[in-house]
Amino acid sequence: MLKELRETSGLTIEQAGDAIRRSDSTISRIETGKRDAQVIEIKGLCEAYSAPADKTAELLGLARQAPAGGLWTAHEAAFPPTLETYLGLEEVARSLRVFALATVHSLVRTPATTHAILRAGLPTASEAEIDLLAEAHMARQGVLTREPVPAELEVVLDEAALRRPVGGRAVLxxxxxxxxxxxxxxxxxxxxxxxxxxxxxxxxxxSFTLIDFPDPAEPQVVYCDTPGGNLYLQKPHDTRRFTQLYGRLCGAALDPTDSTEFLRTLRQEM
Structure with a gap:
């Protein structure tokens, strides 16, 4: 059905991939049944193909009936639409390399820290809305324990992210x-x-995140969460620039053993 919609729209496989920030080989594997399509990918492709509403609804219904529903499917009501693309990438990533400047990254936050950050960013939201969104964000951490292969996570934390008393001293x-x-x-x-x-x-x-995927043919993605919106970079010169930057940050940071000792010392100071 997706292949038929693409051909009717006149788009090439490469153009379809560009529309949803996927490689042409990924689109090909989806169309030939060699790779499952995520809900967010189907939504993006249907939009790119100007698919009729009934066809879009049918495809989404099929995807949501699949045995392994994705995080977006389970928490669609909680997450803002602006996070949809990132969540899909994070969920299938082989590895994530993160630089966190102002706050601890979501994948290593506690529920209390998550709640406090959401409350500060959404001051007019009800407590029930904050609770629902916090629960959805905590569910993202499942990528680190998924079977059979959990995602690898590397995080460089700026000291600022560790000293800011988000939620108060006890939460910190x-x-x-x-x-x-x-x-x-x-x-x-x-x-x-x-x-x-x-x-x-x-x-x-x-802050920024480098996202790599299990399939070597899938291009690396750089994700930057900015006040002006979410930015995704996939061109080789951009991914190379951020990979080199991440390497410099790792080189300047304390090694993992000294970092753990730093965390212990900081906790004693608090």
Whole structure:
């Protein structure tokens, strides 16, 4: 059905991939049944193909009946539409390399930290809305324990993300304890701390995530969450630039062992 819709629209496989930020080989594998299509991919393709509403509804219905529904499907009512593309990428990623500047990254946050950050960003939302959204964000952490192969997560945390008392002292202490636990006990998580005394670095203007996929044919994606909207970069010169930047940040940061000790010392100071 997707292939028929694409051909009717006149788009090539490459153009379809560009429309939803996927490789042409991914579109080909979806059309030949060699790869399951995610709900967000179907929605994006149907929009790109100007598919009739009944066809779109039928395809989405089929996808949602699949045995393994995605995170977006389960929490569609909670997440804002602007996160839809990122969640789909995060859910199927082989590895995520993150630089976190102002706050601890969502995949290693505690529920209390998540709740406090959402409350600060959505001051007019009801408590029930915040609770629902916090629960949905915590569900994202399932990518780290999924079977059979959990995602690999590497995080460089700027010291600013660790000292800001999000939610108050008790919440911060719990968050630091959780980071220490992740660093010491979760083999697919690597944490590094970039201390203040390292001075200026190349990512002072914001956080970013490098996303890699199990299929080598799937291009790397760089995700930047900016005040002006979500930015996805996939051109080789962009991904190369951010990969090199991430390497410099890792080189400037404390190694994982010293980072864990830094977290312990910081907790004592608090």
């Amino acid at each position: 202490l719990e968050q630091l304890d959780h980071l220490i636990h992740c660093a010491e006990n979760v083999p697919n998580i690597t944490l590094q701390v970039l201390p203040y005394d390292k001075g200026a670095h190349g990512a002072l203007n914001g």
